[in-house]
Amino acid sequence: MSNIVVENRDIVIPGDLLAEGMDYIPGDFTFREDEKIFSKVLGMVSVSGRVLKVTALSGPYLPKIGDKIIAKVTDVLMSGWRVDTNTAYTAVLNVRDATTRFVRKGEDLTGILDIGDFLVCKISNVTSQNLIDVTMKEPGLKKVEGGRIMRINCNKVPRVIGKKASMIQLIKDATGVEITVGQNGLVWLRGSAEGELKAQEVVRMIEQRAHESGLTDKLSKFLGVPKREIAPDTVPEPVVEGGEQ
């Protein structure tokens, strides 16, 4: 006999009992012990069918293949760069993954990317030891030029992006600022100086109020800009799993 002791969207802390019996399956941030399922983090329960999962409300960014992140060049290697990913682990960007042009052997790589540069890149590989490879060989991946970088809690990233990038679009419409959000919690804002400040303020606000529902509508009222419906096939950002709930 199995029974579930929590409800959807309940707040649980580590070690809290979620369900008893073998009929339920432990999902993200949960574990089974003696036919019982417990939470592993401070977070919000989400029940989907037989799978119990906890959405963490805080916590470190776990690098995943295919994630778009914003990283900072920290060192120049023999045939690539070491980049800081805002995690406990650094990543390596190979020359082949950074540029399409031919790079001679022994050429000075700082001409392409220098120490201190930020870049929008994608995680192409992660090993079990969390060694990370990144690539820039995809449309939209480039060196960060101009604007400003801000840091947010990586668990709030889906909220800042919004459902089908609705939130980003809203800020763009209101301030004219171009926004790129990295899954690792780095945000690149580029536009007019006033616009950037305004956008930064709005992103901070979303981060602080991430757990409120209907945030896009509230912000649209606050900014005085209508929420724009985006057709699914013209989505500028990938639809992020676990976005606005």
Add this chain to the structure above:
Amino acid sequence: MAYTERLDGRKANGLREMSGKVGVIPNADGSAEFRTGKTWAIAAVYGPREVLPRFMANPKKGFIRCQYTMMPFSGTGERIRPGRSRRAQEIAMVMDKALEPVVDLTAFPNSVVDIFVELPQTDAGTRCAAITAAAMALADAGIPMRDMVCSVSVGTVDGTVVADLTYNEEAFDGHVSDIPVAMTARNKEITLLQMDGHVKKEELKIALEMARDVMSKIFDVQKKALVAKFAEVPQ
């Protein structure tokens, strides 16, 4: 004369008034404050981050590293010399060992989670308050944990078994023992057990039973503080 009535009028198993708060250090990845009576602990958690010095890194899993500090003005008036003392190092080590069984850092090899605990005011039971605050701060930082850890000191004062001793009780003129205990919240498994003073076998058994009973009160404070951070979440 036996110690029948406690100096501050509490029951034998009565704890001091406790309070907990989470997110007190916005710059940290996770933080918490825990007070019991006049003892006050603030914990801040940073990480998982790169291990420095490098040789300490464990390629199999991440680890935790505690630092325990009493603030210079935290005692009874005599300035406490800042910096690591033997005592602070020992307490930091037992804190590591008390928290290590519950944290699960297998997903973060070669990384470290740093826990800093500062005590602005002390009145005995500081390592227990420090562990309780550190467990809350770890949960606030989103570190995967299999359980919470709660801690309280028990002991005997002149033959009477009591919980959560104050400094005045520890300094009581007679036989006194002070037994800091930390336990996991769910299974009540002991992760810290130290002892100072003289205690009889039977008294120790009663004291541990008492620690087991009162531990849930500390857990309630922890849970309330952690949930309160997100209390305004609409259903």
